[in-house]
Amino acid sequence: MIRIHALHKQYRDTARPALAAVDLQVPAGSIFGLLGPNGAGKTTLLSILTGTVQPDRGEVEIDGLPMGGAQRQIGYAPQELAFYPGLSIRENLSLFATLTPGADAESMALAIRTANLAGHLDQRAGALSGGLKRRLNFAIALLGRPRLLCLDEPTAGVDPQSRNFLLETVQSLRAAGVTILYSTHYMEEIERICDHVAILDEGHLIACQPLADLRGRDNERLEAVFLRLTHSRLRETC
Amino acid sequence: MRRFLALCLKELRLLSRDRHGLLVLFAVPILFILIMSLALRDAFRADAQAEIAISVIDQDGGELARSFTQALATQAGFRIDAGAEQRIVLLDGFSELLATRSDLAADYADGEPEPSLLRLEYAPAVLPQLRTLIALSVRQTLLSVQAEELLENVLDYPPEQRTAMRYLNDPRQLPLDERFVGDDGRALRTPTSVQQNVPAWLIFAMFFAVSPLASAFVIERSEGSLLRLRVLKVSGGLLLAAKAVPYYLVNILQMAVMLAVGVWIVPLLGGDRLTLGNSPFGLWLIGSATSLAAIGLALCVAVSVRSSLQATIAGGAISLLLAAIGGVMVPKLVMPPAMQTATQLSPMAWSLEGFWDIVLRDGTWRDAAPEAAALAAFGLLCLLLAAVLYRRSLHSDHRH
Numbered sequence: 001m002i003r004i005h006a007l008h009k010q011y012r013d014t015a016r017p018a019l020a021a022v023d024l025q026v027p028a029g030s031i032f033g034l035l036g037p038n039g040a041g042k043t044t045l046l047s048i049l050t051g052t053v054q055p056d057r058g059e060v061e062i063d064g065l066p067m068g069g070a071q072r073q074i075g076y077a078p079q080e081l082a083f084y085p086g087l088s089i090r091e092n093l094s095l096f097a098t099l100t101p102g103a104d105a106e107s108m109a110l111a112i113r114t115a116n117l118a119g120h121l122d123q124r125a126g127a128l129s130g131g132l133k134r135r136l137n138f139a140i141a142l143l144g145r146p147r148l149l150c151l152d153e154p155t156a157g158v159d160p161q162s163r164n165f166l167l168e169t170v171q172s173l174r175a176a177g178v179t180i181l182y183s184t185h186y187m188e189e190i191e192r193i194c195d196h197v198a199i200l201d202e203g204h205l206i207a208c209q210p211l212a213d214l215r216g217r218d219n220e221r222l223e224a225v226f227l228r229l230t231h232s233r234l235r236e237t238c
Numbered sequence: 239m240r241r242f243l244a245l246c247l248k249e250l251r252l253l254s255r256d257r258h259g260l261l262v263l264f265a266v267p268i269l270f271i272l273i274m275s276l277a278l279r280d281a282f283r284a285d286a287q288a289e290i291a292i293s294v295i296d297q298d299g300g301e302l303a304r305s306f307t308q309a310l311a312t313q314a315g316f317r318i319d320a321g322a323e324q325r326i327v328l329l330d331g332f333s334e335l336l337a338t339r340s341d342l343a344a345d346y347a348d349g350e351p352e353p354s355l356l357r358l359e360y361a362p363a364v365l366p367q368l369r370t371l372i373a374l375s376v377r378q379t380l381l382s383v384q385a386e387e388l389l390e391n392v393l394d395y396p397p398e399q400r401t402a403m404r405y406l407n408d409p410r411q412l413p414l415d416e417r418f419v420g421d422d423g424r425a426l427r428t429p430t431s432v433q434q435n436v437p438a439w440l441i442f443a444m445f446f447a448v449s450p451l452a453s454a455f456v457i458e459r460s461e462g463s464l465l466r467l468r469v470l471k472v473s474g475g476l477l478l479a480a481k482a483v484p485y486y487l488v489n490i491l492q493m494a495v496m497l498a499v500g501v502w503i504v505p506l507l508g509g510d511r512l513t514l515g516n517s518p519f520g521l522w523l524i525g526s527a528t529s530l531a532a533i534g535l536a537l538c539v540a541v542s543v544r545s546s547l548q549a550t551i552a553g554g555a556i557s558l559l560l561a562a563i564g565g566v567m568v569p570k571l572v573m574p575p576a577m578q579t580a581t582q583l584s585p586m587a588w589s590l591e592g593f594w595d596i597v598l599r600d601g602t603w604r605d606a607a608p609e610a611a612a613l614a615a616f617g618l619l620c621l622l623l624a625a626v627l628y629r630r631s632l633h634s635d636h637r638h
Contacts, residue, residue, distance in 0.1 A: 050469045076469045080462025086252045098244035099470045140466065 002026035002049075002148065002179070007058030009044055018044040019055070020203040026181060026196070028063070031174050033194035033211070034183040037230055040200040042183045043079070046150045049181070050076040062148060072101045075146030079153040079183075081133050082140070085126025089117055089136055092125055096140045103143040114169060115139035131162025138166060142173075149173060150181045155189065167193050187222040197222075201230045241472065245480030252454060253488065259450035263492060267443035268499050274435040275500070275509045278569075290315055290372065291322035300333025302383060309379050316375065323361035324372060329354055336384055355380070382406075428571065429598050430510045436500035437593035438566040441586050443496065444489045444528050445560060448536040449553030451485055455540035456549045474628045478621065481540075482533045489529035490522075497521070515596040520603035524592035527613035531585045534620025541627040560584045588612045 004024040010017040019041045026032045036042045047053035049060065051071050062070035083092045093111065097103040112118055115135040120128065125136060138154055151170070155163045170180055171193055182194060190197055190211070197214050199207040206229050207214060214225055253259060294307045306328065311318045332355050358376065360369055385406045389395040395403075405412045418428050458464045467477060500512030514521065539556065543549045561567050564584030573581070581587040592609030595601040603610075 051471070052465060052468045071471075076466075078462050078465050078469075080465065082462030082466035084248065084252060084458075084463055085461065086255050087248065091248075091251065095244050095248050096466065096470070099241055099467065099472060101470075 001028045001061075001063060002181075003059075003061045004045075005059045005061075007045070007048065007055050007060065009041075009048065009053065009055045017056075017203045019048075019058075019200075022058070022200070022203075022205045024198055024205060024208055026179060028179050029174060029177055030195040031170060031180045031182055031193050033190035033197040034181060034200065035185075035187075035190060035197060035226060036200035039202070040230075041203045042200055043152060045200070046076070046078075046152050046181065046183060049148075049150055050074055070148075072144065073147040074150060075141035075144055075148070076150045077137050077141035077152065077154050079156060081137050083125050083133075083136055086124070088122050088124055089128070089132075090121040092136060093117075093121075093139065093143065097143050100144040102145060107143055107145050110145070111139040111142040114142055114173075116165065131158045131165075134158045134162060134166065138169070146178065148179045148181070150183075152183045153185065154182075155184065155186065163189075187226060191222050199226060199229055206230065242476060242480055242483075245472070245476070246484050249454075249481055249484040250487070253450065253484065256450060256454075259453075262446055262449060263443060263488060264495060267439045267446070267492070267496060270439040270442070271436055271496060271499055272504065272507065272509075274439065275432045275504045276507060278431040278435065279509050280431075289317050290324065290368065291317050291319040292324045292326060292372065293320050293322040294318060295325055295327045296332075297330050298328045298332035302333035302336045302387060303328045305383050305386070306332070306336070306379060309383050310376075313375060313379060324364065324368075325359040326376060327357040327359060329356055332356060336380065337387060429569075429594060432500050432504050432510045432512045433594070433598050434569050434571075436496055436504075436512050437590055437597065438561075438569075438586075440493055440496040441528055441564075441589045441593070442557065442561045442566050443492050444525075445532045445535065445557045445586060446553070447485050447489065447532055448539050448557055449550050451481060451533070451536040452540035452543060452549035452553050453546050455481070455537075456543060456546050460545075468632070474625055474632075478537055478624060478628065481537065482621070485533050485536070486526070486529050489532060490525060493521075493525040513597060515598075515600050517596050517602045517606075520596040520601065520606045521593075523603050523610050524589060524596065524606045524613075527592070527610035527617070528585075528589040530617030531589070531613040531620070532617075534617035534624065535585075537624035538620045538627065541624050541631060560586045563587070565590055585613055585616050588616075 002025070004022060004026075007019050007022040007024075008017060009019040022041070022045065034042050034045065044053060048055050049067070051067065060067040062073065084095070087095065093108050097105075097108045112121070115138050117132070117135060117139055120132060123132075125133065128136065134154060134157070138151070141149060141151070149170075154170075155166050158166070167189060170182065174180055174193075182190070184190065194211050197207070197209065197211050198205060211222075215222060216225075292310070294310065296303050296307060307318070310316055310326070331353065335353065335355050356376070358369075358372060360372075389399075389403065389406075417425050419425055455464075458467075464477075497512065497514065501514065505511040535556065536553070539549065539552050543552055558567075561584075563581060564586030565573070565581045566586050570578055570581050570587070570590075588609045592606040592613070595605040595609070596603075599605065
């Protein structure tokens with residue numbers, strides 16, 4: 001269980017907070033969808049959870065532990081392709097396995113199997129297809145056998161086959177007991193794999209419910225719900 | 239330690255696969271060393287006699303005009319060449335005016351301007367120092383011709399007495415003891431072309447690591463791998479150290495390769511052989527201090543720029559500027575005094591002095607220690623600044 005209480009973050013030289021008193025509870029073993037327009041605060045929330053951004057106020061607990069003590073249990077796949085294009089898949093995994101607390105040869109082999117990278121280990125990462133790059137980005141996040149996996153737009157720019165593979169893999173990880181925070185703009189992905197959904201807009205949490213509750217008795221399409229809650233106004237962020 | 243070694247290995251792997259980076263760090267400076275060492279070989283020789291090509295156009299045709307031309311042709315440092323850009327035109331009446339005449343004073347007593355014996359014609363781009371040198375030499379040759387004529391034809395000195403007065407009619411015979419000395423009067427050797435160019439371009443190459451290092455850092459940041467490292471709690475200090483150590487190894491490899499080029503390759507192509515002095519430790523010391531300064535500067539640039547293009551432009555511009563000021567591109571010896579003083583603003587000049595302490599002045603590591611200390615202090619200051627700037631950049635990152 002992740003418990004987030006009154007989380008607030010405002011960056012320097014910005015008019016409004018990136019996160020404003022956000023309260024959130026993520027059930028253990030769930031796939032928790034994080035939705036929001038650009039600039040809503042999704043990446044800031046994930047960055048706070050992964051320790052790269054310090055909140056101004058508020059608390060985060062993971063399985064009852066304060067954030068600092070629990071960060072070893074977190075795996076993170078940022079929306080950027082966060083690896084070295086000049087290194088091979090094997091070299092990237094080996095490097096990040098050395099840097100990841102708790103990772104070893106066995107967890108590296110497991111990450112390779114999970115992301116189905118075995119046939120490409122000696123290929124230079126920069127020369128991979130979009131789908132393989134995303135799978136490598138994903139595999140690196142698995143190296144420390146995380147109990148909480150934060151995925152920030154993990155399927156951006158991949159073909160349907162790779163997307164399907166990644167979504168099935170995320171579901172299998174949930175089945176193995178991993179809690180997953182899943183940030184995306186693709187509503188159909190949320191509809192397919194998530195149990196719970198939180199919607200952020202301009203730093204505020206405007207919905208946080210089980211997916212079925214959010215869609216209502218009419219089983220409204222998630223995109224319609226999202227646009228109704230966040231309005232269809234274009235969001236210009238910088 | 240395992241994390242540090244893994245990051246160092248990553249850096250070395252990436253650098254070894256960066257063909258353009260390797261070209262800039264190794265091939266380009268080697269080419270500069272070869273070209274500049276050979277092109278400037280004669281200009282740097284301490285025993286070289288600068289030879290000025292000059293053409294003489296004799297419009298007079300008299301005996302003294304012929305004597306003047308002959309005297310000039312035997313003058314050390316002059317070469318008579320009909321196609322030369324600098325010309326001496328011996329005007330009509332040259333011999334008559336040069337001849338010693340007792341009635342000369344009466345001719346010009348009324349203030350009438352004295353006619354010219356000759357005209358000096360220079361190419362527009364001629365250096366002022368060369369103009370002065372030519373004018374002085376022409377005057378000295380005129381005097382020696384006139385003295386010869388005076389002794390032989392007017393005073394009618396016998397040949398043996400003229401020999402006794404040889405400095406008067408032939409100043410070239412005046413023996414001069416020329417030597418290079420330092421501020422303290424101690425005799426110094428001047429660098430040969432290879433002693434100037436190998437350390438100079440080696441230092442330039444070490445500082446040119448600014449560009450690939452800064453570019454690699456920017457790419458790391460923009461492509462997200464830096465973010466991943468931060469998630470994995472790789473501290474700024476570890477990150478910067480893991481960049482500094484591989485680039486230090488590359489710098490030391492650069493030094494070994496460039497010195498080897500000076501010792502073995504330049505002589506094969508007809509240049510002088512680089513002498514390394516008697517202090518390998520001194521070479522390592524000044525090379526290491528130079529590397530520290532270069533890496534510190536590179537990391538400062540790396541954490542300051544926001545794009546790969548900025549890294550390339552800033553890295554290149556800073557290196558070129560420091561090289562231009564520091565006596566790498568234009569040797570300090572040929573700079574005017576004010577610019578020679580200004581070289582001290584560039585750490586490349588400190589490094590060059592340190593290398594010269596070893597390879598030129600046969601000094602020990604103690605002689606190079608002051609320059610090494612200055613470079614190390616500069617490098618450490620830059621590293622500190624880089625750490626501060628990196629920390630600040632983390633806090634100013636806007637991520638939504």
